[in-house]
Amino acid sequence: MLERLIYIALLLIMPPLLLGIINRTKARFAGRTGQPLFQLYYDLAKLMRKGLVLSNTTTWVFIAGPVVTLVTVVLAGLLVPAGPFASPISFTGDLILFAYLFGLARFFTTAAALDTGSAFEGMGSAREVTFACLSEPAMFFALLVLAKVSGTLTLSEMLHGPAGGFPASAVAPLVFIAIGLFVVLLAETCRIPVDDPNTHLELTMIHEVMVLDHSGPLLGVILYAASLKMFVLGAVLLHVIVPIQTGMAWADWALFVIEMGALAVAIGVVESVMARLQMRHVPYLLVAAMLLCGFGFILVVR
Amino acid sequence: MSSVWMVLTAICLLGLSGAPGCLLSCRSSAGQRVATLLMAIGGVLGVVGVGTSLGGGSETSLSVPWFLPWGRFAVGIDALAAVFLVPVFIVPVLGSIYGLGYWSQPEHPDNGRRLGVSYGLLAGSMALVVIARDGALFLIAWEVMALAAYFAATAEEHENADVRRAGWVYLIATHIGTLCLLAMFALWRSETGSFALAPALVMSSEVAGTIFVLGLIGFGCKAGLMPLHVWLPGAHANAPSHVSAVMSGVMLKMGIYGIVRITALLPVGPTWWGGVLLAVGAVTGVAGIAYAIGQHDIKRLLAYSSIENVGIIAMGLGLALLGRAQGRGDLVLLGLAGALLHVWNHSLFKSLLFFNAGAIIHATHTREMDRMGGLAKRMPWCAALFAVGAVAICALPPLNGFASEWLMYVGLFRSLSSGGEVAMAAVALATIGALAVACFVQVLGTVYLGEPRSDAGDHAYDPQASMIGPMVVLACGCAAVGVFPMMAAPLLERATQDWMDLSGPVPAIEALAPLRWITVMGLSFVGLIGAAVLAWKMLSRSRTIGTTGTWDCGYAQPTARMQYTGSSFGDTLVGLFAFILWPKKYWPEVRGVLARRSRFRSVVPDAILDRLVVPAFDLVGKYLPRLRMLQQGQTQVYVLYVLAIVIVLYMWGAIGA
Numbered sequence: 001m002l003e004r005l006i007y008i009a010l011l012l013i014m015p016p017l018l019l020g021i022i023n024r025t026k027a028r029f030a031g032r033t034g035q036p037l038f039q040l041y042y043d044l045a046k047l048m049r050k051g052l053v054l055s056n057t058t059t060w061v062f063i064a065g066p067v068v069t070l071v072t073v074v075l076a077g078l079l080v081p082a083g084p085f086a087s088p089i090s091f092t093g094d095l096i097l098f099a100y101l102f103g104l105a106r107f108f109t110t111a112a113a114l115d116t117g118s119a120f121e122g123m124g125s126a127r128e129v130t131f132a133c134l135s136e137p138a139m140f141f142a143l144l145v146l147a148k149v150s151g152t153l154t155l156s157e158m159l160h161g162p163a164g165g166f167p168a169s170a171v172a173p174l175v176f177i178a179i180g181l182f183v184v185l186l187a188e189t190c191r192i193p194v195d196d197p198n199t200h201l202e203l204t205m206i207h208e209v210m211v212l213d214h215s216g217p218l219l220g221v222i223l224y225a226a227s228l229k230m231f232v233l234g235a236v237l238l239h240v241i242v243p244i245q246t247g248m249a250w251a252d253w254a255l256f257v258i259e260m261g262a263l264a265v266a267i268g269v270v271e272s273v274m275a276r277l278q279m280r281h282v283p284y285l286l287v288a289a290m291l292l293c294g295f296g297f298i299l300v301v302r
Numbered sequence: 303m304s305s306v307w308m309v310l311t312a313i314c315l316l317g318l319s320g321a322p323g324c325l326l327s328c329r330s331s332a333g334q335r336v337a338t339l340l341m342a343i344g345g346v347l348g349v350v351g352v353g354t355s356l357g358g359g360s361e362t363s364l365s366v367p368w369f370l371p372w373g374r375f376a377v378g379i380d381a382l383a384a385v386f387l388v389p390v391f392i393v394p395v396l397g398s399i400y401g402l403g404y405w406s407q408p409e410h411p412d413n414g415r416r417l418g419v420s421y422g423l424l425a426g427s428m429a430l431v432v433i434a435r436d437g438a439l440f441l442i443a444w445e446v447m448a449l450a451a452y453f454a455a456t457a458e459e460h461e462n463a464d465v466r467r468a469g470w471v472y473l474i475a476t477h478i479g480t481l482c483l484l485a486m487f488a489l490w491r492s493e494t495g496s497f498a499l500a501p502a503l504v505m506s507s508e509v510a511g512t513i514f515v516l517g518l519i520g521f522g523c524k525a526g527l528m529p530l531h532v533w534l535p536g537a538h539a540n541a542p543s544h545v546s547a548v549m550s551g552v553m554l555k556m557g558i559y560g561i562v563r564i565t566a567l568l569p570v571g572p573t574w575w576g577g578v579l580l581a582v583g584a585v586t587g588v589a590g591i592a593y594a595i596g597q598h599d600i601k602r603l604l605a606y607s608s609i610e611n612v613g614i615i616a617m618g619l620g621l622a623l624l625g626r627a628q629g630r631g632d633l634v635l636l637g638l639a640g641a642l643l644h645v646w647n648h649s650l651f652k653s654l655l656f657f658n659a660g661a662i663i664h665a666t667h668t669r670e671m672d673r674m675g676g677l678a679k680r681m682p683w684c685a686a687l688f689a690v691g692a693v694a695i696c697a698l699p700p701l702n703g704f705a706s707e708w709l710m711y712v713g714l715f716r717s718l719s720s721g722g723e724v725a726m727a728a729v730a731l732a733t734i735g736a737l738a739v740a741c742f743v744q745v746l747g748t749v750y751l752g753e754p755r756s757d758a759g760d761h762a763y764d765p766q767a768s769m770i771g772p773m774v775v776l777a778c779g780c781a782a783v784g785v786f787p788m789m790a791a792p793l794l795e796r797a798t799q800d801w802m803d804l805s806g807p808v809p810a811i812e813a814l815a816p817l818r819w820i821t822v823m824g825l826s827f828v829g830l831i832g833a834a835v836l837a838w839k840m841l842s843r844s845r846t847i848g849t850t851g852t853w854d855c856g857y858a859q860p861t862a863r864m865q866y867t868g869s870s871f872g873d874t875l876v877g878l879f880a881f882i883l884w885p886k887k888y889w890p891e892v893r894g895v896l897a898r899r900s901r902f903r904s905v906v907p908d909a910i911l912d913r914l915v916v917p918a919f920d921l922v923g924k925y926l927p928r929l930r931m932l933q934q935g936q937t938q939v940y941v942l943y944v945l946a947i948v949i950v951l952y953m954w955g956a957i958g959a
Contacts, residue, residue: 050845051845051846051847051848052845052846052847052848053847053848053849053850054847054848054849054850055849055850055851055852055853056849056850056851056852057676057752057753057851057852058852059678059679059682059685059750059751061678061689061746061751063838067831067834067835067838068831070834071827071830071831071834072827074830075823075826075827075830089819089822089823091816091819092712092814092815092816093708093711093712093715093815093816093819094819095715096707096708096711096712096715097699097704097708097820097823099732100697100698100699100704100735101699103696103698103735103736103739104693104698104699106739107692107693107696107698107739107742107743110739110743110747111689111743111746111747111751114743114746114747114748114751114752114866114871115747115751115752116752116852116853117675117676117751117752117753117852117862117865118852118853118854118865119864119865119866120853120855121852121866122747122752122865122866122870122871123866125743125747125866125871126866126870126871126872126873126874127874129736129739129740129743129744129875130740130874130875130878132736132739132740133733133736133737133740133875133878136732136733136735136736137729137732137733137736139732140728140729140732141729143715144715144718144722144725144726144728144729147715147718148718148722148725151719153712153715153716202855212853213852213853216845217841217845283878294729297722297726300722301718301721301722301723301725
């Protein structure tokens with residue numbers, strides 16, 4: 001019970017910190033001091049106190065976008081285990097629900113963008129759904145690999161691997177899907193090289209352009225949900241990259257937090273050393289991720 | 303009254319519901335009301351009959367000799383039939399109520415009665431198809447269904463050439479299918495010795511394989527499996543919307559029913575049966591939804607999405623067949639239960655969406671999505687109902703599409719324990735899911751959200767209660783099945799038992815795939831959304847909410863025509879799938895300093911129909927007229943042909959013996 005409470009607390013509190021770490025890493029690379037680590041918390045606090053402006057064109061769908069996204073991401077987060085601990089909710093087949101909850105979030109985010117009637121936001125949402133069609137197969141290939149290797153259908157046991165750890169024969173496929181999942185993570189959380197969260201030109205944005213018209217508390221909810229999404233997908237990825245456990249509860253929690261921070265640093269490094277891809281090249285990257293995960297699957301069933 | 307008689311009475315009521323209207327004035331709505339009343343009584347009676355048949359103790363089959371020299375009038379209701387009967391008795395009744403507002407008799411004096419008669423016949427014959435236990439009776443009901451659907455779908459053929467063309471394509475396609483079924487039943491008769499549809503315990507594997515392939519083609523034609531789907535988009539787009547709803551929501555499932563029934567009757571087949579169905583289903587699903595994204599006509603789009611859903615159902619059936627061949631009861635149960643539940647689900651959300659499309663067309667007088675926009679402001683009820691249908695059809699939780707696909711997913715993932723080939727279908731299913739989200743966000747966004755793109759929707763408003771009511775019922779159905787799917791589990795387990803006698807104890811779906819967790823997650827989602835809405839209400843009361851125009855990057859005169867259209871939304875995806883879609887683009891020719899007014903146009907026509915079927919028929923039309931010399935127009939000559947052929951056959955038989 002305590003484990004679950006700790007995890008839920010971490011899930012709800014830690015995500016904005018990841019953005020702070022990423023920004024700090026990028027700032028270091030650029031030779032700047034950068035924002036405070038807790039900047040997003042300040043921003044969220046500020047936004048939640050503000051009033052908001054709605055476009056005349058919008059309907060209830062515009063508000064449903066952020067709200068549904070937040071709820072689905074939290075629910076998806078409850079299905080993912082942290083470190084060696086079991087997830088708060090787990091049942092046979094929960095991995096499918098996990099993937100489809102993100103689909104539901106995507107449905108309402110993109111619909112809310114179209115609700116404003118702006119061509120820019122239409123572009124953003126068209127890109128979002130298009131790229132998702134390429135990252136979804138990659139994600140499912142990865143899930144298939146994990147299910148095959150671990151022999152179970154619950155996300156929690158799948159990510160923890162078989163009792164004696166992942167077998168040696170599974171290393172190559174796991175490396176493949178780890179890379180594939182990392183690309184999916186970058187794409188789903190709108191980082192460079194897929195999307196640039198700091199870009200200033202509406203024409204080239206994906207996620208940022210979809211939320212141009214959201215303001216005040218709604219924008220706060222969107223920013224918070226985006227960081228939660230990164231946390232949740234990151235937690236999945238960490239199991240594949242570093243399946244290490246110490247056996248002591250407090251050390252495992254500390255390890256989990258450190259690993260998550262390290263992942264944020266890694267994302268920051270990728271963002272600093274890579275240029276953003278041209279929009280028409282993004283599908284190639286995602287197809288490459290899909291191919292990696294697909295080959296991983298073929299390796300594991302051959 | 304025993305349950306089989308209740309269902310037979312219900313079939314008569316449905317089938318003849320249009321008849322009284324023929325005796326009444328074509329300018330009054332009395333006939334239509336009577337028809338709706340008869341259908342409603344028939345529907346209720348039918349559902350009660352199906353319910354009592356499942357309860358046990360009541361007579362569920364009937365077999366009497368009849369006037370034809372072959373076969374018997376044999377009908378029976380088992381759990382498998384019950385699954386398919388439920389939508390047959392519910393959706394057409396809702397469609398009939400919807401039709402009171404959508405296609406009212408006084409507004410359509412020319413074709414209202416024709417539509418009423420054929421609509422009733424369509425509903426009745428579909429129910430008869432499902433309960434027929436004799437090949438001859440089955441084929442008769444099948445043909446009545448095909449023809450009734452033709453007359454119902456082409457109600458407007460005198461006004462509109464497109465309708466006529468779509469009708470012809472449908473008629474030809476359905477008869478090619480029927481031809482295969484004739485061959486299949488002939489083979490069945492010669493192999494088993496009767497037309498009776500009873501399980502064949504022994505059959506040589508070649509004959510069984512031939513029957514399976516003939517059935518797959520014949521029934522696949524009706525169900526819309528690719529590449530046999532060519533009739534489907536045109537017929538669905540041009541039919542009145544409630545007829546489209548019945549055709550898509552229920553009639554396509556008759557093809558599925560045929561495949562399910564014939565595989566239940568055949569002995570356990572080799573693995574390639576399931577493999578073929580799984581592969582065909584995956585191709586149909588992905589290609590179907592990719593085509594849907596390229597459409598501009600809302601009803602054509604929905605028709606292609608029906609093809610996609612038929613593909614998903616076929617994947618479930620393929621998994622079940624594979625499981626049966628490998629002796630894996632868990633795969634059979636999950637595959638078949640998922641497929642059958644998806645049959646229900648598709649009939650719920652697709653009818654809802656077609657009714658909704660009808661309301662949109664009623665309000666805007668166009669089917670072109672790119673001329674619409676901003677209708678949510680004028681038609682709030684329809685917008686909310688469409689959103690429910692769209693979320694459901696994308697198989698997103700917490701609505702019903704997710705429940706059925708989830709069962710299939712669990713089955714596909716379980717197949718990992720014996721090899722991984724089958725499980726790859728899960729990736730196809732995931733791709734279909736992502737594409738479906740793209741497709742239906744496109745429709746929702748283009749039609750209901752944003753600003754109006756033309757004056758088509760200027761006078762739009764929510765339709766009357768008789769049109770909204772059926773949609774509300776269907777939306778509630780989507781939510782109920784989505785949150786409480788375990789209610790359907792006992793029936794699905796029994797249907798699986800009917801399909802294949804699983805040796806050993808009856809497995810429970812709950813043990814393989816815990817549906818109660820779907821309920822838990824669905825309810826917690828609803829609860830959290832409720833809490834979030836409450837929080838939003840509280841918060842928005844204490845905040846200043848300003849309103850202004852959408853951010854336009856400082857451009858001074860934005861117009862509604864600058865919005866992203868449905869075509870531009872789907873353009874990248876259409877480009878990615880160009881290798882199957884073959885989209886056509888007509889670029890404007892821009893010349894000189896001051897270019898003249900020009901237009902850009904893009905279409906995604908059906909590649910199979912336009913590039914394969916039509917050229918093939920053109921060739922036939924070019925060369926076969928030479929055979930016309932045989933066609934003299936004189937009856938005596940035709941009788942001579944008959945005599946000559948009989949003599950030839952007689953001699954052939956004599957020599958052969």
